Amino acid sequence: MTLFLILVIVAIVLGLIGAVAEGLFYLLIIGIVVFIGALVYLVLHIRRSGRRPLDVRGEGLGAALSGARAGPPGVAGYEKRSEVTCG
Template sequence: MIRALFLLLVVVAIVLGIIGVVAKGLFYLLVIGVMVLLADFVLLGLRLRLGRRRGLPL
C-alpha cells in the first residue's frame, strides 16, 4: 500500500513538472510538482527510519 502511494506521488510530481515546463505560464505547476516530490521523499525517509526502529515492513 505504501509503495503504491509512493509511486503514485512520484508520477503525479513528474506529470505536474512536465505540464509546468511545457505549458506557457504554468510554471507554478513545476514548483508544485517539485514540492510533492520532495515531500514524498521526506515521508519515505521517515517511514524507513521509523520502520527500522519498530521492525515495521514497508
C-alpha cells in the first residue's frame, strides 16, 4: 500500500507541474499514466492478497465446520453445539 500511495503522490505532482508549467504538457501525460498504473497495482494487490475473515476465537476451519468450540472440557459454553439442549 505504501507503493500505491507514493505512485499517487508522484502522479499528482507530475500532473500539476504538467498542467501549470508552460511547455511541460508531457509531464501531465506521464502523471496520468502513473496514476493509471497505480490503480492497476492496487487492483492486483487486492486480488492477490485474498484476505480471509479473521478467526477471532482461533478455532480454525475444521472446528468451525464441525460445530465444536475450542476450550477446556466441562466449561459451560464450550460444548459442541449438538450437545446443547434447551429447557
